[in-house]
Amino acid sequence: MVSLQLEGRTVVVTGAGQGQGAAEARLLAEAGARVIATDLTADAPAGLADASPALGGELLYRRLDVSDASGWSGLAGWIRSRGWQVDGLVNNAGITQRSRLLDASMADLQKVYDVNVAGSLLGIQALSLLMGSGASIVNVGSVAGLTAHYPVAYTASKWALRGLSQVAAMELGPRGIRVNTVHPGFIETPMTAGAKPEFRQATLAETPLGRSGSVEEVAGVVLFLLSPLSSFVTGAEIPVDGGQSGHGGAKSVSDALR
Template identity: 65%
Template sequence: MTDRTVVVTGANGGQGLAEALMLVTAGATVIATDLTPEPSTALEAVVTKHLERIAYRPLDVTLPDAWTALSRFVRDGCGGLDGLVNNAGITRRSRLLEATPADLAAVSDVNVTGALLGMQACVPLMAPGASIVNVGSVAALTGHYPVAYTASKWALRGLTIAAATELGARGIRVNSVHPGFIETPMTAGANPAFRKATIAETPLGRTGTPEEVAAVVLFLLSPMAAFVTGVDLPVDGGQSSHGGAKSVSDALR
């Protein structure tokens, strides 16, 4: 990733932090963003260690003006952009009959509109060979119960495929990765029963790490994936692969 510049949203912790660190380690220049005025302690340590190749910028992904300011910063400081990781995301765990329109709107604003605004702001800075990775979820491949989150991630899949079709003529690739249960601040608050049941449905029999997601993001951003676009790539230990058949198989052991 030497001489390539990448924007990563939601970089203060979890998958975003791992992505920023792995990209810098691979030689990229990274603009790491998140909501807070200053980076988290963990991200600040990365910035301090790699001062010449990573910068932090506050960004609310739901605000068009914030994206305009970021694109101006990238253009003035770097000239262009080679990659965008739409990693920022939130969840609300209300079920179908309890979910409100406000739940749907709040989650969609970040998970879907944020990615749309990011692409609209960043694509004009990109040349052929650039790559966009939208971070979805195993919930975008199955029917998870948190309805607002699941609906948003399915919508992000559609946005990704539409973008891949639209931007292919420009030589810009767009793909999505779909993590399973990854040990992040977002999943730390999950019900223990949810964790246990999810692991039971995961053929590899464990949760994943942010670094395992970051490695796949790095691949999709890199020239090694030069002929890969419009792909939904699960990083879920096989959870989405069996359509529920694993529990049936396990019951018959």
Template identity: 60%
Template sequence: MSTPSPRRLLGKVVVVTGAARGQGAAEAAALAREGARVIATDVHPDGDCRPLDVTSEDDWARLAAWLREAYGQVHGLVNNAGVTWRARLGDVRPVDFDRVHAVNVTGPLLGIQHLAPLMPPGSSIVNVGSTAALTGHYPVAYTASKWALRGLSKSAATELGPRGIRVNTVHPGFIETDMTASAAPAFREANVRETPLGRTGTVDEVAPLVVFLLSDEASFITGAEIPVDGGLTAHGGVKSVSDALRPGESGHGRTPRPH
């Protein structure tokens, strides 16, 4: 009989935002399976989540005070909560632009500001970006916010490195959750077309990376950005060229000379 592998996050206290559903719920479950004491939070809490609106300084201050009292320290933070807004450049209203920024950027900032003081060396922060943070994606408020989150992550990695705290970013592609279910079918189809693996992803394909980045196995990784996107951002927009010239898929591909 094989010995069970040791649980990688045993003894670590980890906060996950936006954990009531979608990727956050999967991450919270995966972290708990690895032995972490998970504090799942959400602005729409269910039975297993503590209430926390990431845009509220008071909420973060309350959570930090409770964590200090209950555990004395925190070893991990997953800034997962996020909202999208699909208005395009010509239509987006500043009020919506600011609202998306508040959740997707100011939220993670507040989380880091309030919890980093409770983090001992070896702690780890994971920010959940998006392939929108690596491209000129059309929902401009969302895209701009996720690019800003990249900047926050880089600054935080630099600032907190000397204290032994790591900060990394994961960039999911199209993952099947309520967020993507709310998009038009054409959005899904176009994403699949642009994705070399030819399909969408699941929450259980993002959570293991978050677990790894929170674990000591990632002890020399900080300031990194890792796409989980089936190759969507790897081809830099040239997948259609590759597809057009693939033998058997179009007349061009059958020419004997390579192009």
């Protein structure tokens, strides 16, 4: 019977030190996967080190700067040396930059691009070589990638990630590798914790469900896309945003912060 269980599968999750990434890593391990969680710190963050996966799952930690090609090569080599194939990749690592259009510098754009777009490309290039038919890649976008959201560097990077995801779905499809994108809205994470009160209030006003989302709600969609239940789903873009992007409400959020 097809299920959400991932026993015997190896999945890499980037940006797994906190927030959405940590929730994704924990849930995938609880579903039985061997999860290789990565982030910038040398040692596993407390939220990962204390996890106790059930169903035979395993949670391992490796340091990785997703913008560093040599780091990806090293991770791929480490996985290969253990005789594992990669069954899933979650490109979750991301940073934000809140400069507005006329204030953004080229350095702002490049910094965000290096992590949010190039980091995902490098991961796909390095780990797809270890994937076989049935493998699944999930890129974590944003509601900003579906709208004209005001932080221009961040928004541009998430739109670019959409293009990368679609090309990857097309190029890797003949090998049986699926590529999909989830677009979280306002999720309670360390990244959004620093948002201005005006931003929070205006965003929730634009969200039909009238509340922020949880990291577990994003992780559940990621689990579905990595599982056999989504075996004929590729090139899809799934908003996990309480309906925010469905009516294009980014303008009022932008106006409220002027």
